[in-house]
Amino acid sequence: MQLAGILHRPESEDTAILADHQVLMRLKTARQDIEQVELYYADMYLWQEGAPMQHATMHAGLATQGNQYWTLNVDIPTNRLIYAFKLTDLAGETLGYGDEGFFDDTAANWAVTGRYFHLPYLHVSDAELPPAWVKDTVWYQIFPERFANGDTTNDPANVQPWGQGPVKRDSFYGGDLKGIINHLDDLADLGINGLYLCPIFTSPSDHKYDTIDHFEIDPHFGTKKDFQALVDGAHARGMRVMLDAVFNHFGDHSPQWEDVVKNGQNSRFADWFHIHDFPVGRNADGQLNYETFATGAAMPKVNTQNPAVQQYLIDVTKYWIEQFNIDAWRFDVADEVDHGFWRNLCGALRAVKPDVYLLGEAWHSSQALVNNGQFDAVMNYPLTQPILVLFNGELTLDDYVGKTNLQLMQYRQPNQQAMFNALDTHDTARMLTIFHDDTTKVRAALTLLMLLPGSPCIYYGTEVGLAGGPDPDNRRCMEWDETNQDLDLRQFVQTLIAWRKAHSDFLATSAISWQVQGASLTLTRQTDDHRVRARFNLGDAPIAALTAGKTMVASGLKTGELSVGGFELGIE
Known part of the structure; x- marks a missing residue:
């Protein structure tokens, strides 16, 4: 028995509270080492008074490249629980595992309370379950400056004709809030029920991630009246609205930073930033004497441990919820911000709107940011980016399955259902370009995305074949001329979104399994009475x-076979 491969952490993602009186238990072992895992559990007080210890066999769930995960849903009538695991390896040897580590499988050892892990009392509030509506949502990310120009009277002075390229970092095309309002029906027709807007607050840049005033709409985007019309119009069509907040740093034209530049250490905002000495600027070696986002001098990093800064930023986020009834916040560079601040902010926002969706940006596994008083989810790049590598033939099928299963085990199941799953965004090259203009790969990748746990997102224009390399080329103007749109692709995305929304409850909770056969990858989602399968041909032969079942979407499907690059989604 490979003891080094065995791990369970109480009150973590290994003990996911699903509802009152219900916990999902999880244990990790070495792969191809353990034959059976049994969970022994009881209410400690009742057990000590003579009630029997219960036990149940755990299910062999997902496997990563090196580990096997075992799971079991446990009902806890009294909300108190002690528990331990009995492991049987392939040779038939048994061993106990609990709070004190490993112990011999003897009756005397199983009778010692100290051997067991403890869940002293299950409080539903401890679960911090994400808003139920998120798992039913298909998001659409909009970069406002490039989506649509609905009001030419608020265009920047240096605006360029719509779509004229190449796109540069300082290009302006006049996209605004009215442009989005004008196309809400198009988005509703596509099936979108969640809008994620990149920053819309006052800023000198086209991207608006260098905020000047968090309480004002950028005048080139419109007015607060326009924004209220956008929120109301989205809600009337069943769409939620998520705004983007940049609290890791401010723009260097913000009044707080300009006061620091002017007044140095005498500025009342001097401790709002991470400043090493004054006056702020560069030293003799050309190095900045203050901290920034990445290495950008124009984006000084904010000191979120400062109580005054915390209150200001909490006031900002509450304002847009209370005044305009937005539904969600996405927080930029969340992994570089103080955890204590996130707990304070998230608690304040949930007090204002209990079902608000709070999302952090991170590009890596980020258990420290999810739950525990912080975010409902993070942007799930570690789950989605391997999909692109897989369909470009740069990752073996076995490695893809192992990497994906690892990410699916990083978070509690309820949070996994709310993860933000995007294949391309304003920070990545566009999917069509990554796939060298192969729209079949785009369709296959989107199909796989829609089958995975989480809340999927379409980047504006992906549905009509908008291309683009790395930033800033990935921020091209939306193509509204239907003669230049891939309408077949749009129809496919529309059908896929409708299917995903109709099966959101099933996809949030059904079991996941994979089958690799040569160059064939099959993903199965299954409950006791329902099964969905998708098969992908990643080889060089049919x-x-x-x-069995009814085909929902497919490409390259012929009688009894899938052609090279083909795929099929079927429901049974």
Whole structure:
């Protein structure tokens, strides 16, 4: 028995509270080492008074490249629980595992309370379950400056004709809030029920991640009246609205930073930033004497441990919820901000709107940011980026499955349902360009995305074949001329979104399994009475198609087989 591969952490993602009286238990072991895992559990007080210890066999769930995960839903009538695991390896040897580590499988050892892990009392509030509506949501990310120009009277002075390229970092095309309002029906027709807007607050840049005033709409985007019309129009169409907040740093034209530049250490905002000495600027070696986002001098990093800064930023986020009834916040560079501040802010926002969705930006596994008083979810790049590598033939099928399963085990199940899953965003090259203009790969990747746990997102224009390399080329103007749109792709995305929304409850909770056969990858989502399968041909020869069920979407499907690059989604 490989003891080094065995791990369980109480009150973590290994003990996910699903509802009152219900916990999902999880144990990790070495792969191909353990034959069976049994969970022994009881209410400690009742057990000590003579009630029997219960036990149940755990299910072999997902496997990563090196580990096997075992899971079990446990009902806890009294909300108190002690528990330990009995492991049987492939040779039939048994061992106990609990709070004190490993112990011999003897009756005397199982009778010692100290051997067991403890869940002293299950409080539903401890679960911090994400808003239920998130798992039903398909998001659409909009970079406002490039989506649509609905009001030419608020265009910047140096505005360029719509779509004229190449796109530069300082290009302006006049996209605004009225442009988004004008196309809400198009988005509703596509099936979108969540709008994620990149920053809309006052800023000198086209991207607006260098905020000047968090309480004002950038005048080139419109007015607060326009924004209220956008929120109301989205809500009338069943869409939620998520704004983007940049609290890791401010723009260097913000009044707080300008006061520091002017007054130095005498500025009342001097301790709002991470400043090493005054006056702020560069030293003799050319190095900045203050901290920034990355290495950008124009984006000084904010000191979020400062109580005055915390209150200001909490007031900002509350204002847009209370005044305009937005539904969600996405927080930029969340992994570089103080955890204590996030707990204070998230608690304040949930007090104002209990079902607000709070999302942090992170590009890596980020258990420290999720739950525990902080975010409902993070941007789930570690889950989604391997999809692109897989369909470009740069990752083996076995490695893809192992990496994906690892990410699916990083968070509690309820939070995994709320993860923000995007294949391309304003920070990445566009999917079509990554796939060298192969729209079949785009369709296959989107199909796989829609089958995974989480809340999927479409980047504006992906549905009509908008291309673009790395930033800033990934921020091209939306193509509204239907003669230049891939309408077949749009129809496919529309069908896929409708299917995803109709099966959101099933996809949030059904079991996941994978089958790799040569160059064939099959993903199965299954409950006791329902099964969905998707098969992808990633080889250089035809493979067998699915043999049962109704085909929902497909490409390259012929009689009984899938052509090279083909895929099929079927429901049974």
